[in-house]
Amino acid sequence: MRNVTPKVLTGTLASALVLAAASASAQDRSDWPSNFTVGTASQGGTYFVYGSGWANLIADELDISGGGEVTGGPTQNLALVHGGDVAFGLTTMGPASDAVKGESPLAPGVPMDNVCALFPMYETPFSITALSSSGIESISDIPDGARIGFGPAASTSDTYFPAMLEELGVNFERRNGGWNDLGGQLQDGLLDVIAFAAGIPIPAVSQLEVQTDVNIIQFTEEEQQQVIDAFPVSEFMIPASTYETLEEDARAVSMWNFAIAGCDLPEDFVYEVTKVTMENNDKMRNVHRSAEHSIPENLEHNKVLPFHPGAVRWYEENGYEIDDSLKK
Numbered sequence: 001m002r003n004v005t006p007k008v009l010t011g012t013l014a015s016a017l018v019l020a021a022a023s024a025s026a027q028d029r030s031d032w033p034s035n036f037t038v039g040t041a042s043q044g045g046t047y048f049v050y051g052s053g054w055a056n057l058i059a060d061e062l063d064i065s066g067g068g069e070v071t072g073g074p075t076q077n078l079a080l081v082h083g084g085d086v087a088f089g090l091t092t093m094g095p096a097s098d099a100v101k102g103e104s105p106l107a108p109g110v111p112m113d114n115v116c117a118l119f120p121m122y123e124t125p126f127s128i129t130a131l132s133s134s135g136i137e138s139i140s141d142i143p144d145g146a147r148i149g150f151g152p153a154a155s156t157s158d159t160y161f162p163a164m165l166e167e168l169g170v171n172f173e174r175r176n177g178g179w180n181d182l183g184g185q186l187q188d189g190l191l192d193v194i195a196f197a198a199g200i201p202i203p204a205v206s207q208l209e210v211q212t213d214v215n216i217i218q219f220t221e222e223e224q225q226q227v228i229d230a231f232p233v234s235e236f237m238i239p240a241s242t243y244e245t246l247e248e249d250a251r252a253v254s255m256w257n258f259a260i261a262g263c264d265l266p267e268d269f270v271y272e273v274t275k276v277t278m279e280n281n282d283k284m285r286n287v288h289r290s291a292e293h294s295i296p297e298n299l300e301h302n303k304v305l306p307f308h309p310g311a312v313r314w315y316e317e318n319g320y321e322i323d324d325s326l327k328k
Contacts, residue, residue: 031266035065039077039089042152043070046199046288047090050121053287054259054277055088061276074156074257075099075106081262082112088262088273092124092156092255093232097304105154116263116308116328118270119277120298122290123254125236126161126197129205132213134192139168139223146192148172149182156255157197164227164253165195179204187212197255199290201242209245216243218250227253234301256301261308263328270310278314296320 036058040051052068059066069086071077077089078099098104102111130136142148148165151157153176162174175182175191183204185191196202208214216238219227224235236254240246259277261270277284277294284291296315299307299322306328307315315322 028268032064032269033087033265036087037066038068039071039080039086040068041071041073041077041090046290047073050288050290051090054284057280057283057287058273058276061280062272072154073152075104075154075159077260078104078112078115079106081260082107082114084114084262084264087265088118089260090121090257091260092257093302093304094156094160094255096258096260097232100304114263115305116261116311117302117305117326118259118261118274118308118311119296120294120301121257121259122199122293123234123236123256124156124197125200125238125252125254126157126164126195126233127200127202127205127238127250127252128193128195128217129186129208130193130215130217131186132215134215136193136217137215138217139165139170139219142170142172142193144171146170146172147175147190149175149177149185149191149194151179151182151195151197152176155197157195160231160233160255161195161197164231167227167230168223180207183208193217200238205243209243214245216245216250219252221251224251224253232304256298258302258305260305261311263306263308265308265310267308267310267313270308271313272310274308274311274314278318302326 038051038055041047048068055066055068071080074091075095077091078095080086081089099112099115102109104112136142150161158176182191182194186194187208227233228235233253233255236252238250238252240248278296281295284294299320306326307322309328312322312327
């Protein structure tokens with residue numbers, strides 16, 4: 001019988017351990033999907049950049065095929081994730097609240113119960129802009145019948161901003177379109193106001209203030225509180241540094257964006273996705289600067305969707321508490 005030296009034995013054991021670990025890893029992935037898709041929004045917007053970059057990060061770190069997909073945005077992403085057409089998506093808390101209650105315009109009467117939260121992304125502020133020449137300096141200055149641009153049809157802005165302004169007693173004519181197009185209409189006098197819900201700085205506003213004088217209209221404290229009481233939004237201050245026009249921070253409201261997943265995705269898979277995302281914020285910020293807010297401390301801004309069990313496991317392992325009412 002051949003003698004096995006300690007050195008050879010050690011090497012043999014090490015090799016065996018490596019093979020065992022590799023085998024365990026492969027076994028752990030046995031129920032993982034072979035690829036995944038992230039539902040984003042239209043090209044050129046923050047959702048598309050953020051979602052596609054996040055998908056690439058996950059694909060690279062976990063060695064799995066994945067990518068972003070152009071969609072109709074937050075409302076459609078909820079329906080796509082619920083139906084299993086995409087694994088992940090990006091949404092805002094307003095459409096998520098409607099979807100859970102069965103009030104999504106895409107599936108009225110159908111509670112979307114296969115949608116789970118993964119992690120907080122960033123806030124989308126609701127802000128209002130008018131030309132200085134209009135004399136509109138406050139929400140109460142907006143005249144009856146004002147022509148207001150609310151962004152693309154069925155967008156978060158178009159879904160919630162009209163209702164917010166109605167809550168504040170504003171009567172208006174509703175207009176839709178892309179932000180750049182609406183900015184041009186405002187400058188040409190075809191609109192009186194644009195009501196934006198988009199990441200800041202909004203390129204259309206930055207371009208407008210280079211070409212003409214604009215008023216960035218803030219909410220009063222009373223208006224802000226009235227809207228917060230009626231809608232799934234939070235208080236927000238637009239930093240003065242955002243636009244040349246602002247001399248001081250402007251009071252507004254915002255709606256949080258969250259990444260979502262199908263609740264039926266494997267727990268281990270979602271755990272690893274959450275781990276990669278939450279432990280690589282520097283890489284996430286390289287994807288989009290708004291990801292500086294994509295941190296566990298902002299979990300509290302989801303009071304609507306249950307968190308995926310895989311995400312819950314990572315958060316609790318790392319000292320973050322998830323309310324029992326938000327566990328699937």
